[in-house]
Amino acid sequence: MYSIEVRDHIMIAHSLPRPVFGPAQNLHGATFVVDAAFFTRDLDDDGLAVDIGRATTVLSEVLAPLNYQNLDTLDLFRGKVTTTEVIARHLFEALAVRVRAGDLGTGSGRICRLRITLHESHAARGAYEADL
Amino acid sequence: MYSIEVRDHIMIAHSLPRPVFGPAQNLHGATFVVDAAFFTRDLDDDGLAVDIGRATTVLSEVLAPLNYQNLDTLDLFRGKVTTTEVIARHLFEALAVRVRAGDLGTGSGRICRLRITLHESHAARGAYEADL
Amino acid sequence: MYSIEVRDHIMIAHSLPRPVFGPAQNLHGATFVVDAAFFTRDLDDDGLAVDIGRATTVLSEVLAPLNYQNLDTLDLFRGKVTTTEVIARHLFEALAVRVRAGDLGTGSGRICRLRITLHESHAARGAYEADL
Amino acid sequence: MYSIEVRDHIMIAHSLPRPVFGPAQNLHGATFVVDAAFFTRDLDDDGLAVDIGRATTVLSEVLAPLNYQNLDTLDLFRGKVTTTEVIARHLFEALAVRVRAGDLGTGSGRICRLRITLHESHAARGAYEADL
Amino acid sequence: MYSIEVRDHIMIAHSLPRPVFGPAQNLHGATFVVDAAFFTRDLDDDGLAVDIGRATTVLSEVLAPLNYQNLDTLDLFRGKVTTTEVIARHLFEALAVRVRAGDLGTGSGRICRLRITLHESHAARGAYEADL
Amino acid sequence: MYSIEVRDHIMIAHSLPRPVFGPAQNLHGATFVVDAAFFTRDLDDDGLAVDIGRATTVLSEVLAPLNYQNLDTLDLFRGKVTTTEVIARHLFEALAVRVRAGDLGTGSGRICRLRITLHESHAARGAYEADL
Numbered sequence: 001m002y003s004i005e006v007r008d009h010i011m012i013a014h015s016l017p018r019p020v021f022g023p024a025q026n027l028h029g030a031t032f033v034v035d036a037a038f039f040t041r042d043l044d045d046d047g048l049a050v051d052i053g054r055a056t057t058v059l060s061e062v063l064a065p066l067n068y069q070n071l072d073t074l075d076l077f078r079g080k081v082t083t084t085e086v087i088a089r090h091l092f093e094a095l096a097v098r099v100r101a102g103d104l105g106t107g108s109g110r111i112c113r114l115r116i117t118l119h120e121s122h123a124a125r126g127a128y129e130a131d132l
Numbered sequence: 133m134y135s136i137e138v139r140d141h142i143m144i145a146h147s148l149p150r151p152v153f154g155p156a157q158n159l160h161g162a163t164f165v166v167d168a169a170f171f172t173r174d175l176d177d178d179g180l181a182v183d184i185g186r187a188t189t190v191l192s193e194v195l196a197p198l199n200y201q202n203l204d205t206l207d208l209f210r211g212k213v214t215t216t217e218v219i220a221r222h223l224f225e226a227l228a229v230r231v232r233a234g235d236l237g238t239g240s241g242r243i244c245r246l247r248i249t250l251h252e253s254h255a256a257r258g259a260y261e262a263d264l
Numbered sequence: 265m266y267s268i269e270v271r272d273h274i275m276i277a278h279s280l281p282r283p284v285f286g287p288a289q290n291l292h293g294a295t296f297v298v299d300a301a302f303f304t305r306d307l308d309d310d311g312l313a314v315d316i317g318r319a320t321t322v323l324s325e326v327l328a329p330l331n332y333q334n335l336d337t338l339d340l341f342r343g344k345v346t347t348t349e350v351i352a353r354h355l356f357e358a359l360a361v362r363v364r365a366g367d368l369g370t371g372s373g374r375i376c377r378l379r380i381t382l383h384e385s386h387a388a389r390g391a392y393e394a395d396l
Numbered sequence: 397m398y399s400i401e402v403r404d405h406i407m408i409a410h411s412l413p414r415p416v417f418g419p420a421q422n423l424h425g426a427t428f429v430v431d432a433a434f435f436t437r438d439l440d441d442d443g444l445a446v447d448i449g450r451a452t453t454v455l456s457e458v459l460a461p462l463n464y465q466n467l468d469t470l471d472l473f474r475g476k477v478t479t480t481e482v483i484a485r486h487l488f489e490a491l492a493v494r495v496r497a498g499d500l501g502t503g504s505g506r507i508c509r510l511r512i513t514l515h516e517s518h519a520a521r522g523a524y525e526a527d528l
Numbered sequence: 529m530y531s532i533e534v535r536d537h538i539m540i541a542h543s544l545p546r547p548v549f550g551p552a553q554n555l556h557g558a559t560f561v562v563d564a565a566f567f568t569r570d571l572d573d574d575g576l577a578v579d580i581g582r583a584t585t586v587l588s589e590v591l592a593p594l595n596y597q598n599l600d601t602l603d604l605f606r607g608k609v610t611t612t613e614v615i616a617r618h619l620f621e622a623l624a625v626r627v628r629a630g631d632l633g634t635g636s637g638r639i640c641r642l643r644i645t646l647h648e649s650h651a652a653r654g655a656y657e658a659d660l
Numbered sequence: 661m662y663s664i665e666v667r668d669h670i671m672i673a674h675s676l677p678r679p680v681f682g683p684a685q686n687l688h689g690a691t692f693v694v695d696a697a698f699f700t701r702d703l704d705d706d707g708l709a710v711d712i713g714r715a716t717t718v719l720s721e722v723l724a725p726l727n728y729q730n731l732d733t734l735d736l737f738r739g740k741v742t743t744t745e746v747i748a749r750h751l752f753e754a755l756a757v758r759v760r761a762g763d764l765g766t767g768s769g770r771i772c773r774l775r776i777t778l779h780e781s782h783a784a785r786g787a788y789e790a791d792l
Contacts, residue, residue, distance in 0.1 A: 001526065002481050007519040009385040013277035013293035013334070018178045020237070022185065023332040029277040029293010033386045043485075046414045047477035052520045053418065068287040070277070081179035085134050089175075105416070121273040122297045122383075122782065123139040124184045130133065141781040145673035145689035145730070150442045152501070154449065155728040161673035161689010165782045200683040202673070213443035217398050221439075253669040254650060254693045254779075255403040256448045262397065265790065266745050271783040282574045284633070286581065307749075310678045311741035316784045317682065345575035349530050353571075369680070386518060387535040388580045394529065405649040409541035409557035409598070419596040425541035425557010429650045464551040466541070515650075517537040518561045546706045548765070550713065609707035613662050617703075651667040652712045658661065 001113075002049040005037040006056045010063050014071035014082045027072070032087065032118040034063060036095060037129075039113035044106060054105050062094045084118050084126035091116045092128045099132060133245075134181040137169040138188045142195050146203035146214045159204070164219065164250040166195060168227060169261075171245035176238060186237050194226045216250050216258035223248045224260045231264060265377075266313040269301035270320045274327050278335035278346045291336070296351065296382040298327060300359060301393075303377035308370060318369050326358045348382050348390035355380045356392045363396060397509075398445040401433040402452045406459050410467035410478045423468070428483065428514040430459060432491060433525075435509035440502060450501050458490045480514050480522035487512045488524045495528060529641075530577040533565040534584045538591050542599035542610045555600070560615065560646040562591060564623060565657075567641035572634060582633050590622045612654035616644045620656045627660060661773075662709040665697035666716045670723050674731035674742045687732070692747065692778040694723060696755060697789075699773035704766060714765050722754045744778050744786035751776045752788045759792060 013029040036059045040049040066074075071082040080086055092114055102108045115129035145161040168191045172181040198206075203214040212218055224246055234240045247261035277293040300323045304313040330338075335346040344350055356378055366372045379393035409425040432455045436445040462470075467478040476482055488510055498504045511525035541557040564587045568577040594602075599610040608614055620642055630636045643657035673689040696719045700709040726734075731742040740746055752774055762768045775789035 001524070002484070003523045003525075004481070005521050005523070007386065009387070011288075011292050011294050011384070013291050020178050020180070020183055024275075026332045027277050027334045028275050028332040029295075029334075030275050031293075031295040031385050043479075043481055046416050047479040047482040048416070049481050049522070051416055052480070052516075052522075056520070068290045068292040070291045070293075083175075083179040084184070085136070085175055085181050086179040088134070119386075120184075120275070121295050122271065123273070124188070125137050126181070126184075127135045127137070128133070129135075139782065141783070143684075143688050143690050143780070145687050152442050152444070152447060156671075158728045159673050159730045160671050160728040161691075161730075162671050163689075163691040163781050200686045200688040202687045202689075215439075215443040216448070217400070217439055217445050218443040220398070251782075252448075252671070253691050254667065255669070256452070257401050258445070258448075259399045259401070260397070261399075265788070266748070267787045267789075268745070269785050269787070284574050284576070284579055307743075307745055310680050311743040311746040312680070313745050313786070315680055316744070316780075316786075320784070347571075347575040348580070349532070349571055349577050350575040352530070384580075388584070389533050390577070390580075391531045391533070392529070393531075403650065405651070407552075407556050407558050407648070409555050420539075422596045423541050423598045424539050424596040425559075425598075426539050427557075427559040427649050464554045464556040466555045466557075516539070517559050518535065518647075519537070548706050548708070548711055611703075611707040612712070613664070613703055613709050614707040616662070648712075652716070653665050654709070654712075655663045655665070656661070657663075 001039050001041060002043060003037045003039045004050045004052055004055055005035050006052060006059055007033060007035050008059050008063055009033045010067040012066055012069055012071050016081055016083065018081060030120050032120055034091065035117040037115040038104065038111050040107065040110045041112060042110065044110065048107055050104050050107055050111065058098050058103055062091060062098065084120055085128065088116045088118050088126050088128040092130065096132055133171050133173060134175060135169045135171045136182045136184055136187055137167050138184060138191055139165060139167050140191050140195055141165045142199040144198055144201055144203050148213055148215065150213060162252050164252055166223065167249040169247040170236065170243050172239065172242045173244060174242065176242065180239055182239055182243065183237050190230050190235055194223060194230065216252055217260065220248045220250050220258050220260040224262065228264055265303050265305060266307060267301045267303045268314045268316055268319055269299050270316060270323055271297060271299050272323050272327055273297045274331040276330055276333055276335050280345055280347065282345060294384050296384055298355065299381040301379040302368065302375050304371065304374045305376060306374065308374065312371055314371055314375065315369050322362050322367055326355060326362065348384055349392065352380045352382050352390050352392040356394065360396055397435050397437060398439060399433045399435045400446045400448055400451055401431050402448060402455055403429060403431050404455050404459055405429045406463040408462055408465055408467050412477055412479065414477060426516050428516055430487065431513040433511040434500065434507050436503065436506045437508060438506065440506065444503055446500050446503055446507065454494050454499055458487060458494065480516055481524065484512045484514050484522050484524040488526065492528055529567050529569060530571060531565045531567045532578045532580055532583055533563050534580060534587055535561060535563050536587050536591055537561045538595040540594055540597055540599050544609055544611065546609060558648050560648055562619065563645040565643040566632065566639050568635065568638045569640060570638065572638065576635055578632050578635055578639065586626050586631055590619060590626065612646050612648055613656065616646050616654050616656040619644045620658065624660055661699050661701060662703060663697045663699045664710045664712055664715055665695050666712060666719055667693060667695050668719050668723055669693045670727040672726055672729055672731050676741055676743065678741060690780050692780055694751065695777040697775040698764065698771050700767065700770045701772060702770065704770065708767055710767055710771065711765050718758050718763055722751060722758065744780055745788065748776045748778050748786050748788040752790065756792055
């Protein structure tokens with residue numbers, strides 16, 4: 001299996017209003033350094049799983065609606081707790097839509113798996129990975 | 133598959149008394165930066181695979197008996213060669229006990245896979261990963 | 265010059281309500297991975313510039329009032345724009361108080377310089393460094 | 397599954413002469429920081445998946461023919477576009493030959509899977525992973 | 529002293545045609561991950577040493593003429609050996625021109641020192657730092 | 661000021677037998693990832709502060725007597741507490757001898773400052789920096 005993984009980041013505010021989260025029930029925030037990995041079983045005629053430039057652009061576009069936002073106020077996450085896992089899954093689904101729309105280039109149809117990793121600090125990260 | 137991965141470290145002495153290890157047959161030591169990844173197929177009602185705070189606490193507790201020790205003198209490793217792989221497997225089993233005991237919170241039963249990664253330098257690491 | 269540098273992190277919400285900040289005028293947030301460096305000209309009788317364990321504890325204590333907070337609501341920053349630089353300076357002053365109080369151990373009087381570095385993403389960081 | 401992963405790097409020139417690559421059609425270059433991961437299901441009597449020293453040596457030998465070269469002029473890649481993915485696959489095959497030749501030590505026969513990861517910058521990487 | 533440091537990268541080909549460079553006399557290449565640090569003695573009314581967004585943009589513009597190029601063919605480096613040190617100095621001078629032109633914003637006049645660091649691998653880097 | 665910084669590592673055992681060190685009074689160990697920075701005011705005719713290959717070789721040679729050793733048993737450190745700071749200073753002096761002996765190449769005489777940084781984990785490091 002081939003993979004290409006590109007990195008970007010977002011800076012968001014949110015609260016996690018459930019007792020299990022202790023002090024993180026407060027309105028606070030995070031920088032999420034986001035890695036998006038695209039998996040393919042073979043390469044196209046240009047030797048590509050996915051073009052790194054295009055993958056970087058699409059990741060940036062998928063992140064834009066969250067960047068510099070307070071997630072507590074977004075319709076997108078109404079009724080949800082915006083844990084690292086939930087955001088990872090949201091980004092997975094948003095990228096999957098772009099893959100299915102062919103926005104990752106001629107090789108889009110070849111992409112069979114995605115993994116989104118959110119680094120929330122130097123000591124913790126969450127991920128969601130699944131087949132398309 | 134979701135995953136949460138948390139980081140801590142230990143500083144230990146040991147020797148690797150077999151010819152294959154060359155100079156590492158000497159009593160020497162290592163900092164192991166340890167990543168523990170917990171995998172789940174779905175999230176609980178709080179949007180969690182595993183609570184990062186609790187995962188960090190349990191990892192720290194599992195590491196404590198090894199930290200600042202000479203592994204050559206621990207009953208735990210009697211008759212074993214304490215390679216990076218062997219320590220990774222030991223930590224996997226110790227964490228698995230904690231998962232089965234429910235110490236990772238209400239979501240413990242949901243954890244279906246663990247991965248322990250030990251970074252022994254900027255240029256080498258070992259891991260053990262398996263289903264629970 | 266000797267130095268000891270230890271790392272911790274905080275997760276905060278804030279807004280930067282000035283036109284120059286563009287989208288960062290919104291309420292958003294950040295993980296700041298914080299490095300605190302303590303400089304000394306010589307070592308004490310135990311071979312220490314500063315004890316790493318104690319430095320880690322004091323850094324954690326200095327960060328605690330900011331962690332999981334919305335900086336826009338803290339008296340501490342009333343009337344200030346909480347840029348990375350301003351937070352770095354605040355943490356410098358808070359650490360300096362602890363150094364002067366002797367909380368860094370018998371070597372506290374020996375500490376002649378501090379540097380606080382805040383990593384706000386994988387691609388940007390700010391710092392404040394000065395003599396005590 | 398156990399794994400041992402070791403790191404080295406190469407510095408190469410190449411061009412990617414297809415329209416999809418935009419400015420990378422020019423002759424340019426890259427540092428590839430290369431991670432090679434060796435997977436085994438169990439450990440040998442010395443507690444090893446693979447000896448880290450030996451893995452490091454063999455990785456270095458496999459990289460040597462590419463290091464400080466212009467890939468456009470190597471017979472090895474004649475008629476190929478030397479994308480990150482193509483180089484990862486090349487290195488995978490070259491390492492697989494060494495594994496099959498027993499060059500990874502007495503445990504060579506135990507190695508059941510390899511992964512080659514090429515970091516081309518702080519923000520992008522490619523990989524090839526497969527069973528042997 | 530305050531500082532803001534931002535990161536970007538370039539991918540270039542070059543040769544180092546002097547005997548001291550051994551195999552690097554060949555045409556080869558490098559990814560340089562570039563950190564640019566801007567130092568100021570105080571902050572402006574917005575709490576800024578330099579705006580991170582603007583610093584990132586200007587760094588990108590200064591890197592653009594080198595990115596995806598064969599440095600051996602650029603007039604810019606005619607008669608020079610394009611070592612890491614020489615490129616760092618070139619980027620320092622190019623950034624200094626932008627600082628003096630006021631392109632770093634209202635705080636440009638406040639910038640009193642620059643440091644350019646080029647990471648050429650996970651194990652080596654070069655820098656040039658000086659007062660303006 | 662120019663600088664070149666290269667990285668290597670050592671794996672050692674030691675104990676810190678003074679009350680201030682708490683559990684680190686035990687025989688334990690560390691991986692020290694070591695960065696050595698060489699500073700010069702100008703470049704030689706080859707565009708070099710110091711040749712990276714040569715700097716890497718000399719750093720490796722200076723580290724060799726410590727690597728895979730129990731520092732408690734080395735004459736070198738008799739009567740000393742082998743803190744991170746003490747080891748950093750030792751390596752500084754050992755490198756300084758090599759610089760003065762001309763072992764860093766024709767540019768050795770130009771080297772005016774050294775910095776040795778020892779990373780003992782992902783969260784702590786010590787350094788010694790001084791003019792030659």
